[in-house]
Amino acid sequence: MSSSDLENLIDLMARLPGLGPRSARRAVLHLIRKRGLLLTPLADSMARVAETARECLNCGNIGTSDICDICADETRATGEICVVEDVADLWAMERASVFKGRYHVLGGTLSALEGVGPEDLSIPRLVDRITTEGVTEVILALNATVDGQTTAHYIADQLEHQVKVSSLAQGVPVGGELDYLDEGTITAALKARKPV
Numbered sequence: 001m002s003s004s005d006l007e008n009l010i011d012l013m014a015r016l017p018g019l020g021p022r023s024a025r026r027a028v029l030h031l032i033r034k035r036g037l038l039l040t041p042l043a044d045s046m047a048r049v050a051e052t053a054r055e056c057l058n059c060g061n062i063g064t065s066d067i068c069d070i071c072a073d074e075t076r077a078t079g080e081i082c083v084v085e086d087v088a089d090l091w092a093m094e095r096a097s098v099f100k101g102r103y104h105v106l107g108g109t110l111s112a113l114e115g116v117g118p119e120d121l122s123i124p125r126l127v128d129r130i131t132t133e134g135v136t137e138v139i140l141a142l143n144a145t146v147d148g149q150t151t152a153h154y155i156a157d158q159l160e161h162q163v164k165v166s167s168l169a170q171g172v173p174v175g176g177e178l179d180y181l182d183e184g185t186i187t188a189a190l191k192a193r194k195p196v
Contacts, residue, residue: 010024052064060122062087070103075100076102077102077133078100078101079137080135080138080139081126081130081135082139083141083142084106084142085105085106085109086106086107086108087105089105102133104125104126105122106122106126109121109142109143109148110147110154123158131162136164137166138159138163139167139168141168144184144188169192170185170189171185171188171189172189
């Protein structure tokens, strides 16, 4: 292995979210020291994923076949579709193990500043799914950002009179302390209050 190979690996690792050049260098050194335990199995696994990973043609999730396991699972055909910004959000919802319907990954949010319009997202595919899958409710699980909320309002307008549209509650997180929350979160929590 030449030093240019090592530098190339470090440069590639530094492009990963959350890793800078110093963290990438430490990670590469750790992988090399644990070559048999980590580096070789990691390289093999990455090669397999690079060969087999693909986007679900139905919802946009990442899997190993054209239709992901969630879309293929007939028990999840509950009539509910949870709309998320990206696959990481879908995986977060799945980790919570509370939603038993299907998902739809938009692939981003509307953003006038970045030039992302409705045609750049999978909103038309979502509208098609409403009619073909017998959907009764669309749950908008988009981030509480300006772009996320703009996207949620746009989708709600597109689906008006077709299906029930709801969104996740927003406000104080479980275990959260008011002193540590920003004004927007406190405002959303106050507006979404419920009787005790």
